[in-house]
Amino acid sequence: MNLTRDRVVSPILFAIASFSITALFVIGVFIFVEGLPVMLRVGVWKFIGSSEWLPLEGKFGILAMIVGSITVAVGTLVVAVPLGVGCAVYLSEFASKRAVAIIKPSIELLFAIPSVVYGFIGVLFIVPFMREHFGGDGHGFNIVTASFVLGIMVLPVIVGISVDALQAVPKVYRDGSLALGATQWQTTTMVTLKAARSGILAGVILGMANAIGETMAVIMVVGNAVVMPNSPLDSVRTLTGNIALEMGYATGDHRQALFATGVVLLVMIMMLNTLTRYVTRKRVARQ
Amino acid sequence: MDKSYPLQTRNLNLYYRKFHALKDVTMSVEARTITAIIGPSGCGKSTLVRCFNRMNDTILGARVEGRILVEGRDIYAPDTDLTQLRKTAGMVFQHPTPFPLSIFDNVAYGPRVHGESRPEELNGIVEQSLQSVHLWDELKDRLHEPALDLSPEQQQRLCIARLAAVRPRIILMDEPCSALDPIATSHIEELMEELVRDYTILIVTHNMAQAARVSKNTAFMLLGELVEYGETARIFQAPKDNRTKEYIGGRYG
């Protein structure tokens, strides 16, 4: 009876699993097929090594946008890591049950807000604030603004994963430390955070991947100028932003170059994914 | 020399919310001896030893009534320095629990949290502490390897060394051998017999043979009550209380 059921269920589950893998495969192949030819024609190094993006003149160099994506992602982490890890430490180690019951769902709710709303709030409040108080070439539409907006957006990812990592630390470590006369704070910084660090790092990398992949909110606040930034107050364009902004009217090589932008994006995300896997695998091996 | 009693309780009652876990426990632990606490599972042995370094403070809903004196001082007096208390009365747990740090950092942990940062001092303390548990020769070339790679017995020794590094005068042990095989257990027992020259040791054990082997005094607990307390030989050979007799005769689990 159970055996027959297994015989039916298992192929169905297999089919479902295959479907997701196939979808991933098809997307990957599609992007590569569409994007690679132009990349090869221009030359891979020229494509990712030049910052001249003049699609109408047939000049496709996306370095400025790679730099744009990376600076925004790094800026995002500068905002989100201290906030997110600090928040996670508070929730997991110090907060009362009642505080956790209020704060944790609120942070999770941040995740449910559509990214266009983040962008909107960025444009309404952060952009003018930056323009008035810091100025700069981007007139408020700049890397710092985008980092703040994205920093708040990826907060739930970092907090969620960090809280899980901290709570997975066995109580015996904390007890062992407290029993040696350490304070709660010493216990947290010297034992608990160290024991949880690979999990927290995985959360940070995932947050970074999210930041690189985010499109709408970034377009709205980052200014989208295709230039190499000289200062955090400069406007930049990200890889995702480039695709979203130009896909509507691009044709021919230009269109293919956008797919090629997608290839680069895909490779970057894959690298971050591999990094996460590597970081978490080390944690499993240690225990 | 007069006997002194560094661990004492007076009419100690402990509640986990409504559950009455320790009932009117009054006992005094003799200095520089090994005192064993025996009793069936759930009778409150761990709860009692955890009272002496206030580890029950970390449990939500635990409430203490009565007095607990460590080296004559009431540890619930308002001016109690918790850090100082836990330096005086250290604890070894049931499962060996080195931190996920290197061997060196495990032993240096205590001194570091108490403000010692001079490398040569720390080196000295680590060496001395590992010597005291006979790990130094084995591990002196591996000090920077992860402590979690050690065998269970080495890990438990390391935990004792980690404790020795903060120079306590009292060691509380909660079933320190229950995760170890018989050979490792006998090694730890030998170690305890050496340590008792310098420390007062209070040990919880499920293993009555162990209590009989190592301890000078034995306390028998049942359902949160201290039923009988006295010299180990006397408790095992001529228990006064019927319940002790039945437990030692093998009637309770």
Ligand SMILES: Nc1ncnc2c1ncn2[C@@H]1O[C@H](COP(=O)(O)OP(=O)(O)OP(=O)(O)O)[C@@H](O)[C@H]1O
């Ligand atoms: N954190 C807690 N909250 C509520 N009840 C608890 C808690 N810890 C222990 N108890 C209860 O208190 C009683 C005594 O527990 P304790 O751990 O001290 O027993 P023990 O004698 O050490 O048992 P064992 O031999 O199994 O370790 C048990 O009935 C247990 O269920």
Ligand SMILES: [Mg+2]
């Ligand atoms: Mg116990």
